[in-house]
Amino acid sequence: MNRKEANQPSPISRRLFFSYAGTSALTATLVLSGCKDDESGMPVDMGVDLGSGDIGVLNYAYALEQLEAAFYTQVIQTKYSGITAEEEQILTDLRDHEVAHRDFFKAALGSAAIANLEVDFSKVDFTNRTSVLSTAKTFEDLGVSAYNGAGQLLTDPNLLLIAGKIVSVEARHAAAIRSLINPKSADFSGDDVVDTNGLDGQMLPDKVLMLASPFVKTKINASNLPTP
Known part of the structure; x- marks a missing residue:
């Protein structure tokens, strides 16, 4: 199966987004990086x-x-x-999905999109299977919790529909990674992420960004996000 290159936008994703979500929500203007003065008059970097x-x-x-x-x-x-x-195939599929999601949001946001973030993977040993898969597990579990927590912050039901479609894919990723780590166990839906009611957990942006911060050099300012 032919796959898109990692830096190639996904036109299908763009069409799907605009078919579900009205353009009115996507025309807002953002200040992508802010700063304010402290008491001494010196500018304080507030991040992206x-x-x-x-x-x-x-x-x-x-x-x-x-x-x-x-x-x-x-x-x-x-x-x-x-x-x-098999592992290479699964990880390649996950890469293609995440690249499609990234390009999807970038195209949908247009001029309102934040700039490219500078990442920091210095704590990951990409030559070591355990290091790679444990980091992948962290990212996928975090992603599911993040989407679950963010859904309640959206006001446009069309955007909530899109978020639901993406979080279901992220959950499939999380299960796939867990199965690679423990192929003969039922850990694909472990009790560390699924509660006794059979429901996945959720996290709000402040906690998610705190957990993700060791992997991101760019300072992110989430102070203007809506709250529950």
């Missing part, structure tokens, strides 16, 4: 401002997809020692 309202939530999702796309792109570029054909 995600923005407010639905646009801010979309930029929040875009930031997370940038991180995941960059990670899996590196995984495939520098494959770990002993990687099997």
Whole structure:
């Protein structure tokens, strides 16, 4: 099956987005990076401002997809020692999905999209299977919780529909990674992420960004995001 290159936008994703979500929500203008003066009059770097309202939530999702796309792109570029054909296929599929999600949000946000984030994978040993898969597990579990938590912050039901379609894919990714780590166990839906009611957990942006911060050099300002 032919796949898109990692840096190639996905026209199908763009068409799907605009067919479900009205353009009115996508025309807002954001200040992408902000600063203010402290008491001494010196400017204080407030980081990249995600923005407010639905646009801010979309930029929040875009930031997370940038991180995941960059990670899996590196995984495939520098494959770990002993990687099997099945593992390479799964990780390549995950890369393609995350790149499609990233390009999807970038195209949908247009001029309101935040700039490219600078990532930091210095704590990941891309030559080591355990290091790669444990990091992938962290990202995928975090992604599911992030989308679950962000859904309640959206006001446009069309955007909520899109978020639901993406989080279901992220959940498939999380299960696939867990199955690679423990192929003979039922850990694909472990009790560390699924509660006794059979429901996945959720996290709000402040906690998600705190957990993701070791992998992102760019300072992110989420102070204007909506709250529950």
